Amino acid sequence: MTKGDMYTKEILKRILEEGCLDENPRPHYSDDVPAHTLSVNHGMCTYDLTKGETPMITLRPIAIKSAIGELLWIYQDQSNDLEVLKDKYNVTWWDEWDIGNRTIGAVYGETVRRHNSVANLLKGLKENPDSRRHMISLWQEDDFKEKHGLKPCAFLTQWNIRHGKDGIDYLDMCLTQRSCDFATAGCINQMQYLVFQYMVARHLNLTPGRFTWFYDNIQIYDRHIEQAKELIERESVSCNPKIELNPDVTNFYDFTPNDVTIKDYPKQLIKTKNPQLTFDLGI
Numbered sequence: 001m002t003k004g005d006m007y008t009k010e011i012l013k014r015i016l017e018e019g020c021l022d023e024n025p026r027p028h029y030s031d032d033v034p035a036h037t038l039s040v041n042h043g044m045c046t047y048d049l050t051k052g053e054t055p056m057i058t059l060r061p062i063a064i065k066s067a068i069g070e071l072l073w074i075y076q077d078q079s080n081d082l083e084v085l086k087d088k089y090n091v092t093w094w095d096e097w098d099i100g101n102r103t104i105g106a107v108y109g110e111t112v113r114r115h116n117s118v119a120n121l122l123k124g125l126k127e128n129p130d131s132r133r134h135m136i137s138l139w140q141e142d143d144f145k146e147k148h149g150l151k152p153c154a155f156l157t158q159w160n161i162r163h164g165k166d167g168i169d170y171l172d173m174c175l176t177q178r179s180c181d182f183a184t185a186g187c188i189n190q191m192q193y194l195v196f197q198y199m200v201a202r203h204l205n206l207t208p209g210r211f212t213w214f215y216d217n218i219q220i221y222d223r224h225i226e227q228a229k230e231l232i233e234r235e236s237v238s239c240n241p242k243i244e245l246n247p248d249v250t251n252f253y254d255f256t257p258n259d260v261t262i263k264d265y266p267k268q269l270i271k272t273k274n275p276q277l278t279f280d281l282g283i
Contacts, residue, residue: 001236004055004187007045011182012228015040015220027282029223035282039219045190046212049197050170055190055213056262058237061271062187064195066091068257071192075136076253078113080104089257096283097149105148111138122252125159125204129169134159139178153179154189159200162209170209171201178216183224183231184279189213195260198243203252223280234274241265 019038027035047053056062069089073079077088080103085091099105112118117136124134138152156176164170175193180186190213201208220228246259 002056002058002239002241003045003047003053004057004190005059005236007055008057008059008182008186009232011043011186011218012220012232014043015182015218016225016228016232019220021222025282029280029282035280036222037219037282038222038225039217041217042215043218044212044214046210047194048210049194049208052240052242054241054243055187055194055211056241056265057187058239058265058270058274059231059234060274061267061276062191064188064191064260064262065257067188067192068195068260070094071196072255072257074109075112075118075196076255078109078118080106080108080110094149099147099149104150106143106146107148107150107152108138111140111143111152112136114143115140118252121159122200122203125161125171125200129161132160153177154193157193157196161206164209168207171197171204171206172209172211173197173200174212174214176214176216180215180218181221181282182218183220183228184281186218195243198245198260199252199255202245202250205250221280221282227277227279230277237266237270237273239264239266 015038018040022037025034025036029035047055066089069091073085073089077084082094082098082102085094094104097104121134121136124131135156135158138155154175154177158174160172162170162172177189180189194211197211198208242263244261244263249255249259
């Protein structure tokens with residue numbers, strides 16, 4: 001199984017065995033029933049990219065292109081405009097958090113734009129590669145004082161350049177996530193930021209090294225319990241997914257979702273053996 005499959009089964013088992021049921025949830029389902037969750041606190045998943053380890057799972061099909069579009073909307077377009085997200089990437093799942101003007105307010109891409117976060121990161125990594133202060137934080141209290149939709153879930157990235165004993169300079173990155181709807185988005189969140197790491201490494205002519213995902217609170221909704229049990233029982237599809245970027249693109253700001261390919265990921269076989277599941281979303 002992929003390392004993503006392994007972690008997915010471990011985490012789902014932990015949530016089912018140890019999970020705490022919340023009492024007064026903020027989200028509701030589309031039928032206005034409160035969306036309760038089972039959750040656990042604190043954990044990590046780590047991947048050595050030089051060994052081909054990734055969070056990609058085969059327990060159900062993963063539509064990675066839309067997820068990459070969302071990532072680029074935040075960090076490349078630096079936008080909170082839902083029309084940009086829809087027209088450019090055909091992604092509409094943020095529409096539920098429209099604050100009334102076809103934006104999600106002063107969060108995510110708007111925060112990146114205000115604080116010039118990506119440009120500062122790229123400049124800092126290039127000019128001061130040994131610093132331990134390279135990070136992007138989407139958690140900005142002053143921005144939250146303005147009207148906004150959902151607060152950032154995956155909110156902090158920390159970046160380090162490692163001079164390997166093999167003479168290669170590696171770019172390591174860790175992502176901190178305060179909350180994760182794991183059954184639906186756990187793999188997707190990790191893959192988005194892994195692709196982000198690959199793109200930044202390409203921009204700086206570095207080799208992707210280690211990716212680590214820290215989660216604070218990780219949950220499954222009460223309407224996802226049966227799906228979680230099914231995912232645990234499913235057999236993995238034998239493969240070794242690899243991320244490949246278009247070799248002709250070297251500038252972070254030029255990448256598109258079509259410049260990212262997941263090699264050795266037999267999507268049709270996965271659809272047949274482990275078909276997609278339906279999840280009610282908490283909004």
